[in-house]
């Protein structure tokens with residue numbers, strides 16, 4: 001059975017102390033309120049990760065993720081952070097291919113394929129983000145965009161490597177806009193993604209892959225989205241900065 005996951009993406013928010021206190025609140029609420037087998041992942045800025053990993057030690061319902069990692073193993077890349085460094089502080093996941101990185105930092109499918117390889121080599125599990133822009137949806141190109149993001153970004157992996165990924169479908173027009181994809185729109189794409197995975201690998205690999213929805217997800221719309229057969233949780237931006245909202249979203253799987 002595939003895992004149910006709710007991952008928070010803090011983006012470039014919260015200073016060190018603010019981040020620590022939000023994380024402590026989240027841990028305490030999870031301890032008291034989360035009763036199912038769902039996993040919470042907090043993807044904080046790099047600066048917080050080591051301390052958050054100390055706070056999370058010995059607690060198996062919450063894991064940590066970075067929001068990016070460099071494609072090279074190490075070297076003269078001033079200002080960058082390697083997958084090995086991230087892994088060395090006890091972080092399990094890394095978001096790759098978020099639309100903000102594609103848009104503002106020019107990350108291409110080709111570059112993301114390299115980042116995926118380096119992350120996996122260093123035992124970091126990628127949360128690989130895909131999704132179409134509004135323009136692409138309006139031009140009815142959304143299935144083609146998703147198909148090529150998967151084909152060029154992750155379908156070079158073998159089945160065992162692919163099995164370590166979490167896929168996040170995030171329509172760009174729904175991120176941070178307050179406009180959510182309807183549960184039917186999201187389910188349609190999730191089913192398509194799973195079908196592509198089955199065609200590339202096998203039905204078993206497809207059935208085992210966790211596919212998250214992201215884009216203005218909140219405690220009000222999460223129950224309907226997560227009730228769809230191919231939606232296995234969420235990647236949460238804005239609402240992950242409020243402990244109550246984040247844990248309420250997580251509790252949809254109680």
Ligand code: PEP
Nearest residue numbers: 175176214215216237238
């Ligand atoms: C995101 O950044 O991945 C995201 C889904 O943001 P928001 O929930 O704020 O739309």
